[in-house]
Amino acid sequence: GAVVSQHPSRVICKSGTSVKIECRSLDFQATTMFWYRQFPKQSLMLMATSNEGSKATYEQGVEKDKFLINHASLTLSTLTVTSAHPEDSSFYICSARDYGQAGNSPLHFGNGTRLTVT
Amino acid sequence: RKEVEQDPGPFNVPEGATVAFNCTYSNSASQSFFWYRQDCRKEPKLLMSVYSSGNEDGRFTAQLNRASQYISLLIRDSKLSDSATYLCVVSLSGNTGKLIFGQGTTLQVKP
Numbered sequence: 369g370a371v372v373s374q375h376p377s378r379v380i381c382k383s384g385t386s387v388k389i390e391c392r393s394l395d396f397q398a399t400t401m402f403w404y405r406q407f408p409k410q411s412l413m414l415m416a417t418s419n420e421g422s423k424a425t426y427e428q429g430v431e432k433d434k435f436l437i438n439h440a441s442l443t444l445s446t447l448t449v450t451s452a453h454p455e456d457s458s459f460y461i462c463s464a465r466d467y468g469q470a471g472n473s474p475l476h477f478g479n480g481t482r483l484t485v486t
Numbered sequence: 487r488k489e490v491e492q493d494p495g496p497f498n499v500p501e502g503a504t505v506a507f508n509c510t511y512s513n514s515a516s517q518s519f520f521w522y523r524q525d526c527r528k529e530p531k532l533l534m535s536v537y538s539s540g541n542e543d544g545r546f547t548a549q550l551n552r553a554s555q556y557i558s559l560l561i562r563d564s565k566l567s568d569s570a571t572y573l574c575v576v577s578l579s580g581n582t583g584k585l586i587f588g589q590g591t592t593l594q595v596k597p
Contacts, residue, residue, distance in 0.1 A: 411587040477529040
């Protein structure tokens with residue numbers, strides 16, 4: 369089945385630094401990828417929709433200048449958490465849909481990145 | 487009001503029990519419905535899609551009631567390995583692929 373690879377799986381960084389998370393579709397093309405965040409004991413919250421070759425669409429309340437998204441190819445989207453602070457510590461998960469599948473087909477999720485900002 | 491609401495539980499049941507989870511969604515324009523399973527500190531994994539006519543996959547049965555905006559998941563003959571958090575997920579109309587997740591219902595199956 370379709371595989372989405374996310375890297376790194378875990379990262380610890382100091383406050384004020386930036387962290388880049390990669391999301392790759394390994395065996396399919398994805399014109400759209402989605403970035404979610406999950407705080408402990410809470411549901412996944414959509415942060416932004418990453419569109420290949422164009423600007424990302426951010427959900428209300430998500431700072432686009434803080435969470436930089438780049439989707440330069442059909443198989444790679446990156447999320448950069450800039451000037452990270454302890455409150456950014458969370459589980460970040462990307463997902464993607466096969467470009468060739470219907471719009472209501474299930475998404476494939478990456479294995480997530482656990483970010484800890486000290 | 488949350489867009490997708492679930493009872494967070496936890497549901498503690500013995501092995502072999504039948505357990506049912508419910509979920510309601512607020513947006514009547516929702517088009518697609520899913521149940522995902524999430525193990526502790528892992529990514530969610532698709533358990534099954536939910537169709538209007540109801541559907542079954544082994545020990546798992548999903549039902550959808552569009553009029554009531556209600557989704558259910560029934561697990562029969564619970565196994566220890568069924569212990570996880572079950573996420574009710576709704577996709578809005580259109581081809582956006584945007585998913586709305588419920589908080590999840592935690593199931594703990596005990597021997």
